[in-house]
Structures are given as C-alpha cells and as structure tokens.
Amino acid sequence: MARPELTEHLPTGALGKHHWIEPLNDGTHVLIRPLEPQDREREFAFIKHLSPQSRRLRFLATINEPSESMLDQLMDVDCCRRMAYVGLSMDQGKLIETGVARYAALADSSQCESAVVVADSWQRKGLGTLLMKHLINTARLNGFTEMLSIDSEANSGMHRLANKLGFVRRQDPLDATQVIHRLNLC
Template sequence: MWEAIDNCQVSDGPAAETELPCSFDIEDIAMAPAETSREHKTPSFPKPSGEYWIEALENGVHVLIRPLQAQDREREKAFIERLSPESRHFRFLCQLREPGEAMLDQLMKVDQDRQAAYVALAHVDGELQEVGISRYATASGKDECECAVTVMDSWQHHGLGRLLLKHLVDHARAKGLRQMYSVDAAANQAMRELAKAAGFTTVADPDDPSQVIHRLSLI
C-alpha cells in the first residue's frame, strides 16, 4: 500500500481499495460457499490487447482479468466509490469517501519495471464494471514488493481475490522478486485468515499497534 496513498497524504481532493499477496498453491485455499444468484453463462467480453484471462468464479460467474490500462481510470474511480467505508478503510488505512485526481494519477500510473496491477471486470447492470484489483509496487533497487488485493464487497467469498492474487504472484516471480508483504489493519480478520491460509507470517507492526504486517517468501 504505497505510503502516500495509504496514509491519505495526497492533497488533491478527499482521499480513499481489501484482500492480498504470495508463493503458494492458490488452489489449496478454501473459500466460503458460493451464492448462485447471478447468471452462470459465459458472457462476451471485449478482447483486450496483451495478456488476459476469462475466469469462472466459484458461483459460476465469469470475469475478465487483465493488466490495468489507461482507459480504466473512471472504472477505478467508480470502484473505490462503491466500496463500503470499511473496505476503503482497510485498503487505504484511512477514512476516504472518494479519490481525488492526484490519488487517481498515482493509482493509474503503473511503472512496468517496479509495479504491476491486474483488474477484474464483470458485466453488472448492463455495463462492464471493475469488481476487483490486485497490485504490487517495489522500492527502487529492492527485491521485495508491497501488495494489496481489493474485491468489491458484494463479490467477496467467491474466489475472485484468490484469482487476482495468483496472477499477481506469477508476475512477481517472473520478475525475480524474492518477497511480498502487506501492511493491514489488525482488525481486518478476513485478511488475517487469507494470509494464514497462504502461508504468510504475521507480526504486529512495530510502528503502529493498530496494524499488522503479513510477509511471504517468493523463493
């Protein structure tokens, strides 16, 4: 959670995306029972350039997962605004009602050498909406990355976070990174459970007792 964003230090507009990173067999993580209220047929998605995946969630709904692109700016903004206050707080570790332009600039700028971001898109109410995103960033010259995975509240517990995480991990490994970590609110029980299932070690943040650090070796 890049510091300027997560601490809401961006000054342009009211500042304020939860789930996670890693080196484990994604299929081993048990998820909550899926609901069956959405259509299960495979929808038609616009074919993007570059890498992409059309994935089936545990409830049969299909999503398109691909790298974040410049045209996703408004989708990213709407996604953050649709998150519950708690989910926004868990993602950014501060109170946030809507992202300002400076924050969006930071979120949309993905340096291919140091960062990665994968977005999940689905057909909702007749339009293609962002329903989840995973991303990591590395500090210059370091072989570890800080990561975050965020899923829309109503799309959680169907395996979407797990899928987003898998692609993020594959990318980090391909880049030769050796470790992933995530700084999260201690009250974020869902993240604690996901981190434990994924093999992360969890320790209290020595600088903030209200936070924990989940860490996993990628080698």
C-alpha cells in the same frame, strides 16, 4: 472458452496471454487482466462504491473517494516495478470493476508491497485469491524475492487470504493497529 458477454466489448485480440476468464466459487465468471489507462473512470467508480469499511481497510484511512493525485498514483502501472490486475464483470452491458490487486516495488529492493480489495458484493467468492495468485506469479517473473502487505489488525478477511496464500503475519513494530504479511517468492 471465453464467455461472450465478457469479451464482446473488448478490442479484437484483447484476450491474450495476460487476460484470463476465470470462474469464481459461485460459478460466476470474471475477466482478469492488467489495469489499463482507459480504466481510470472505472477505478474511480470502484473505489467510490466500496463500503466505508472496505475503503478504510484498503487505504488504512477514511476516504470518501480518491483524489486526482491518488488516482494518478493508482493508475501508474508499468507492468514490472508497479503492477495491477483488475477483476471485471458485465453489468447491464458494461464492464465493471469487481476487484483489484496491485504491487509496487520498494525503493532499491527486491521486495514489493501489495494490496488487494474486492467489491463488497463480490467478497468471499474467491476473486481476491485469483487476483493475488496472478499478482504473485507476475512478481516472481519480475524478479521480486519477497512480497509484503501492510494491513489493519482488524482486517480478518485479509488475514484469511494471506494465510491461504502462504504469507506469514507479524505485528507491525511501528504501529500496534497494523500487521505485516510477508511472502517469500523464491
């Protein structure tokens, strides 16, 4: 049963086959759904409010906030070659983004590259796992045979998550500070 505080601000009929209300490890419920164009400001605020370390681990660079061109790229979702799922919760009557997982097809390939980030205060509650499971399932349904993620060697949280989901980790041959996690989707 959908929790009313998560669904009362959604358009009628918004909870469909691609929207889920899911419990986290601590019993908190989140709405998981595809990223939509109207989430642009929410995505900007989410990234801006990540800790500097979380932003650096997610983007493999130091940024304070996303530029317009970066935001354009992050919002470019077609639900097949480029997909993103957001985790949303209620805070003072407003839906806020608590996490996002996304993939993008690699050129002329049946591989896709993925990334996931969870708001600092929502980490270690199982949200990243839930977002990635939906993302992996969608990648399989869209015909991808392999998912990869390029991550900082220092990102122990991502290493744990990738291992839990069945990814295999290898050192990045082009950058000793990075690793590549690969998941066979067949």
